[in-house]
Amino acid sequence: xxxxxxxxxxEQLEQLEQLEQLEQxxxxxxxxxxxxxxxxxxxxxxxPRDAQWLVLQRTGARFVLTHRSREEPIHLNLPYDMFWPHxxxxxxxxxxxxLPRRASGPEMIARFRLSLDPAIRQLPEWRxxxxxxxxxxxxPGGYIAREFAPFSQLEFDGFDGRHDSDKVFCFLRTGPRxxxxxxxxxxxxxxxxxxxxxxxxxxxxLPLVRF
Numbered sequence: 001x002x003x004x005x006x007x008x009x010x011e012q013l014e015q016l017e018q019l020e021q022l023e024q025x026x027x028x029x030x031x032x033x034x035x036x037x038x039x040x041x042x043x044x045x046x047x048p049r050d051a052q053w054l055v056l057q058r059t060g061a062r063f064v065l066t067h068r069s070r071e072e073p074i075h076l077n078l079p080y081d082m083f084w085p086h087x088x089x090x091x092x093x094x095x096x097x098x099l100p101r102r103a104s105g106p107e108m109i110a111r112f113r114l115s116l117d118p119a120i121r122q123l124p125e126w127r128x129x130x131x132x133x134x135x136x137x138x139x140p141g142g143y144i145a146r147e148f149a150p151f152s153q154l155e156f157d158g159f160d161g162r163h164d165s166d167k168v169f170c171f172l173r174t175g176p177r178x179x180x181x182x183x184x185x186x187x188x189x190x191x192x193x194x195x196x197x198x199x200x201x202x203x204x205x206l207p208l209v210r211f
Contacts, residue, residue: 061098063199066091067192068117075184076114076144079133084125089117092186093142094169094196098204099150106206107150110171112186113142144185149173154200156193157181157211165189170211179211 070087078084095111116137120126129137137143151171158167166189169182188196193208200208 061203063096063203065094065192065195065199067094067188069187069189071114071185079136082129082133086123086125089120090185091115091117092188094186094188094192096154096196096199096204098206105152105174106204107152108154108204108206109150110148110154110169110182112146112148112182114144114185115142146183146186148180148182151180153209154196154206155179155209155211156196167193 068089068091071090073084073088076088076090078088091114093113093115095113097109097111099107099109126134148171150173152174153172155170155172156167157170166187168184168187171180171182173179197208200206
């Protein structure tokens with residue numbers, strides 16, 4: 001016997017079932033934590049726009065990237081009694097968090113952390129550093145850590161006119177054109193730029209633009 005349900009009601013019920021499945025979905029515990037945070041619901045693009053908005057209102061997202069580079073000692077605020085004659089090998093960790101959506105627009109948080117590259121321990125200069133300074137440089141959570149106040153748009157710019165291959169992030173906030181430029185030690189190259197742009201588009205559904 002053919003169903004007498006109205007086609008529009010059937011479509012609504014299917015949409016509600018999809019939303020319930022998204023809310024009840026629990027990620028596999030064996031999956032890497034950072035990968036879990038990056039995942040939007042499967043087939044998200046196939047949901048009706050109203051359903052997508054409901055999901056985004058309740059869902060935050062996050063992605064993390066790391067970048068190896070070499071930084072001038074003067075920009076790292078090294079201990080006053082520590083002399084380092086070369087560029088310092090470092091690893092910078094970039095974490096971006098998208099908060100659940102509000103009607104006023106997207107809101108993000110950024111956390112950057114700089115640690116010494118473990119390769120530094122193979123250099124002869126490392127053996128001449130005092131135990132106290134080694135403890136400072138190796139402190140948990142990174143040697144330098146910075147969290148940036150919530151912002152509405154992530155941008156980037158060349159670090160200076162002479163070295164456009166070095167870039168820095170800029171954080172644009174709502175209201176008057178209030179923006180903040182990330183510190184020099186967090187500068188990055190084109191490889192990081194490509195990854196961040198791709199993550200912004202696929203994970204946050206937001207653009208990364210030139211300042």
